Amino acid sequence: MRTFLPVEDLARDDRFVRYTMRERMADKRASARIDAKERSKTSNRITPDRRDGADAARGLMHGILVGEIQALEGAGRTCHDFRVTGIAERGPLATQPIADAAPAAEVPFALKLDMARQAWDEARHVEISVKLAEWMGSDIGSVAENTVLFEAACSTDPVLRLAGVNRALEGLAIDVFTTMKEFGELAQDPYLAFCEDWMLADEVTHVKMGSDWLRSLTANDPARRERALEFQRVVDKMFSFGGTRSDSMDSPIGLARRFRELAGFTDDEVADIAEVSLQALNERKQSIRAARQSSAHSTAGIEPAGFEPAGIEPAETA
Amino acid sequence: MADPYKPRAPFAPWDRRDLPGLFDVEETARRVGNYKWAEMKLFEALGGWVATVPELDVKMRLGTHCYKHAWHAELWHKRLPELREMNPDRLTVPANDAFVAFVEGVTEPEAPGLTIEKLVGVYRVFLPHLVGAYTFHLNATSEITDAPTIRSLKFILQDDMEDWREGEMLIQSLIETPEEVDRAAAHQARLEKLIVAAGGVAGPGSIGRQPASV
Numbered sequence: 063m064r065t066f067l068p069v070e071d072l073a074r075d076d077r078f079v080r081y082t083m084r085e086r087m088a089d090k091r092a093s094a095r096i097d098a099k100e101r102s103k104t105s106n107r108i109t110p111d112r113r114d115g116a117d118a119a120r121g122l123m124h125g126i127l128v129g130e131i132q133a134l135e136g137a138g139r140t141c142h143d144f145r146v147t148g149i150a151e152r153g154p155l156a157t158q159p160i161a162d163a164a165p166a167a168e169v170p171f172a173l174k175l176d177m178a179r180q181a182w183d184e185a186r187h188v189e190i191s192v193k194l195a196e197w198m199g200s201d202i203g204s205v206a207e208n209t210v211l212f213e214a215a216c217s218t219d220p221v222l223r224l225a226g227v228n229r230a231l232e233g234l235a236i237d238v239f240t241t242m243k244e245f246g247e248l249a250q251d252p253y254l255a256f257c258e259d260w261m262l263a264d265e266v267t268h269v270k271m272g273s274d275w276l277r278s279l280t281a282n283d284p285a286r287r288e289r290a291l292e293f294q295r296v297v298d299k300m301f302s303f304g305g306t307r308s309d310s311m312d313s314p315i316g317l318a319r320r321f322r323e324l325a326g327f328t329d330d331e332v333a334d335i336a337e338v339s340l341q342a343l344n345e346r347k348q349s350i351r352a353a354r355q356s357s358a359h360s361t362a363g364i365e366p367a368g369f370e371p372a373g374i375e376p377a378e379t380a
Numbered sequence: 381m382a383d384p385y386k387p388r389a390p391f392a393p394w395d396r397r398d399l400p401g402l403f404d405v406e407e408t409a410r411r412v413g414n415y416k417w418a419e420m421k422l423f424e425a426l427g428g429w430v431a432t433v434p435e436l437d438v439k440m441r442l443g444t445h446c447y448k449h450a451w452h453a454e455l456w457h458k459r460l461p462e463l464r465e466m467n468p469d470r471l472t473v474p475a476n477d478a479f480v481a482f483v484e485g486v487t488e489p490e491a492p493g494l495t496i497e498k499l500v501g502v503y504r505v506f507l508p509h510l511v512g513a514y515t516f517h518l519n520a521t522s523e524i525t526d527a528p529t530i531r532s533l534k535f536i537l538q539d540d541m542e543d544w545r546e547g548e549m550l551i552q553s554l555i556e557t558p559e560e561v562d563r564a565a566a567h568q569a570r571l572e573k574l575i576v577a578a579g580g581v582a583g584p585g586s587i588g589r590q591p592a593s594v
Contacts, residue, residue, distance in 0.1 A: 063428050063490040073434040073492040134443045135431035141446060142428025146420070148469035171457065178423050178450030181430065185443030188436075202436075212431070 065143040069213050072135065077203030078128075083210045083300065105311040108241055110249040118314065119245055120198050124205040126238060127191035133235075134184035136215025136227050140177040144169045144220055169220045173279075176271045180228075183264045190257050197253060214297050221279050225290035228272020230297035233322060233335070235265045237307050240318035266325045273326030298338050305343020309336050313343055401522025408529060409463035411517060413471025414582040415510075416456035418483075420472070422506060423449035425487040433495045438550055445547070448539045455532045462528060475583030482574040496554050497567045503547025504564070505571040511540050513581040516588050 074080070108118045147168045192202065214226035239262040246254030280287035302308060307315040317339060322332050391397070403411065426446035430439050460468035474480045486501035518533045555561055580586025 063425065063432070063487050067428075067431050071432070073432050075434045075436060131436075131439065134439065138427035138430035138443060138446060140427070141450070142424045149417075149420075149472050171453075174420075174424070175450050175454050178427060178447045181427055181443040182447030185440045188440050188443075192436075 063142070066216065066218060067139060069209050069216060072132075072209060072212055074207075077201075079203060079206045080209060081206045083208060086208055106314055107311060107316060108245055108314045110245065115245075116198075119242070119249075120195075120200040121205055122238065122242065122314075123191065123195050123198050124200055124202075125208075126235075126242070127188065127195050127202070128205075128207040129211055129231075129235065129238075130184055130187040130191050132209060132211040132215070133227070133231065134181055134188055136212055136223070137177045137180040137184055139215060140169075140220060140223055141174050141181065144174070146171050146174060167218075170279075173220070173275055176275070180268050180271065183268065187261050187264065190261060194254060194257055210300060214300075217293070219286075219290075221276060221286060221290045222293045224272045224275050224279075225294040226297040228268055229276065229327075230294045230301055232265050232268040232272065233298070233325070233327070234301045234307060236262065236269060236321045236325065237315050237318045239265060240321060241315045262321065266321055269322070269325035269327070295334070295338060298335050299342050302339040302342035305339065305346045308339035308343045310340060310343055312347075313339070397523035399522055399524050401526055402520040403517075403522075403526070405463055408521065408526060409460060409465050409471055411513075411582045412456050412459050412463060412529065413465070413468075413473055414475045414479075415513070416453050416460070416468070416472050417474050418479075418506075418510060418581050419449045419453035419456065421483045421487070422502070422510075423447070423453060425483075426502070428487075429490075429498050432490055432492055433498065434492045435495055435554070438495055438499070438554075441546055441550060445543050448543060452532075452536045452539070455536065459529060459532060475581065475586075476578055478574065478578035479581070479583065482571065482578050485571050485574050496551065496560060496564050499547055499551045499554070500564045500567050501571055503544055503551060504568050505575060507540055507544045507547065509575055509586070510581050511537065511544065513586040514540070516586065520588065 108122060109115055110119075112118060145168045147170050149171070195202065211227075211231055214231055215223055217223045217226060239258045243255050243258035243262060246252070246256075246258055276287070276290055280290065305313050307313055307317065309317045317332070317336055319332055322335075323329075327335075423446050426442045426449065430442045430446070433439055433442065457468050457472075460471055465471050474483070486506055489497040489501070514533050514537050518530060518537070521529060523530065551564065555564055
């Protein structure tokens with residue numbers, strides 16, 4: 063078996079449909095759904111009182127399911143792809159070249175143990191998510207799968223994987239589970255709230271693992287730490303999905319500050335993520351506004367004068 | 381109430397544990413080092429395969445079993461310093477080169493269409509041999525002096541028996557045609573020959589047989 067499996071080779075059964083981040087962001091239908099008449103005036107959070115609340119929650123649940131599958135795969139690959147420090151390698155890994163990873167091809171035994179533990183946790187999360195998706199009325203494969211999560215787990219530097227997956231992605235999971243737990247509580251669905259609460263506990267543990275290993279592995283290598291944190295910023299912005307997650311009430315998913323602190327994020331780091339997320343939201347608004355204006359120009363005479371993109375609020379500041 | 385000062389036998393009548401065992405400290409450490417290496421290779425392979433199998437139920441089982449073998453490796457890692465090996469990495473080695481060849485054979489399948497081969501390698505060859513070696517160790521070691529190893533062996537065997545059953549049932553559920561029966565049997569036979577050449581997880585004598593050369 064190779065080390066470093068490319069994202070294209072992720073194995074799925076026939077139910078799953080894959081699409082790229084570029085395709086997602088270019089999908090005009092997603093933009094068109096943002097409409098003030100279709101949602102609460104004060105908030106765009108996923109709540110049961112939103113007219114599309116049930117569909118949005120089902121869609122998010124499916125996103126959680128495929129995210130958990132990829133997180134399971136990513137943790138599993140980290141168990142496999144790197145040599146263990148101190149163990150003389152025998153067999154395929156001893157001779158297999160690890161491209162561009164010479165300084166980072168080894169990890170401590172304890173890190174692999176943590177990743178194996180995470181694989182078990184993610185496998186449980188897949189089990190939970192399959193049952194919850196069914197409970198909420200959606201089928202596996204009913205929503206397309208974006209594999210950006212696994213891509214973050216493909217770095218040849220284990221520190222970058224920890225930054226991208228455990229801190230950025232699992233950090234997003236904290237935000238998502240908090241939102242879904244609140245949705246379950248508001249909808250008086252104890253089944254949903256109960257499950258999200260348990261998964262949230264695991265995610266805090268995974269983020270903490272990432273924070274602890276990142277600090278420990280780069281304690282004497284500030285340049286490597288900076289590269290990892292920069293990678294995390296990029297992934298954090300990417301995982302903001304154009305402002306889907308931010309402190310702003312315009313974002314369907316909020317930033318779970320308290321749980322992030324429990325997971326080892328410093329106040330500055332949380333503030334940094336908040337800023338990056340808000341930036342992503344504002345860029346998304348700008349892009350939608352431009353698209354709508356362009357559309358209005360091309361249909362001049364059809365739209366009323368002074369047409370303003372529906373549901374798009376002015377850019378926000380932190 | 382019984383008189384608390386009345387002398388009692390140090391071992392209760394139902395406690396039939398005995399002192400003699402087949403392994404001294406050095407031999408126990410050697411075997412434990414081989415076990416740790418084997419468990420490491422197993423959890424690394426299971427973790428790596430998760431992304432390569434399309435079957436969702438298999439994916440989830442592999443992720444779960446990956447952790448169990450990592451935990452077993454950790455138990456052995458912690459046992460080594462208690463067996464006078466202060467550098468556990470030194471003894472974290474395969475029993476011999478033939479066992480390395482066996483592990484290479486087990487971990488070779490990667491394509492998404494080879495789930496049967498992946499599972500057969502682990503659940504019809506590797507795990508049964510691991511269970512054999514652990515059971516022999518459990519039955520042969522000193523029940524009193526080596527109690528910590530026995531405790532770990534019992535935890536591990538409980539996991540392995542459950543996982544063996546789950547893996548076997550997954551294989552049975554995947555094999556639907558005579559051709560797939562042949563595929564599974566051929567792969568099993570190929571790997572079985574490799575591990576026989578190695579003498580088992582801990583080399584010749586893994587389950588108590590004398591080495592062929594003796």
